[in-house]
Amino acid sequence: MSKTETKTETTTGDDQTRHRRRVIRFQRWVVNPPMKVMTWLGLKRGHVLVETTGRKTGRCRRNVVGARREGDTFWIVAEHGRHAGWVANAGAKPRVRVRHRLRWLEGRAEVVDGDDPLARLETFGMAGHARLVKKFGTDLATVRIDLTPQS
16 A cells, blocks of 8 residues: 555544544534433434443433334444444443333343444434434444343
8 A cells, every 4th residue: 555545544534533523512412402302201203212331430321312113122223333432332231221102121232233224224214314314424333222021
């Protein structure tokens, strides 16, 4: 590889990192606060709250995500893949809770490496959500949450 090729690859990676940081900041401070309230109240169909345990702090973390439920499984396409804090937390401590239809459900999260996130996103039936994920996502990954049977 020439010096130019290496520099181009690095610049592209840096641009992607800057883009990811801008998107995350915008979502954290502008989009997510009202979305969390609407999802908590059950007003935002197709979205759930995923509660993870912080891998560093051990504190409870809640994030709004678009999801599709199939039986005892939730499918989620994470916009930033393993770079997303909630995905990294779930990777370290896979026990999670999902707030769906005003109830908390317990489950186990796992990133599904062999799955096509774009194809999975199309199964959600939420065209607007899919457009936004494609536009702002930097490293899409599919996450599966298998619910724990309730006794």
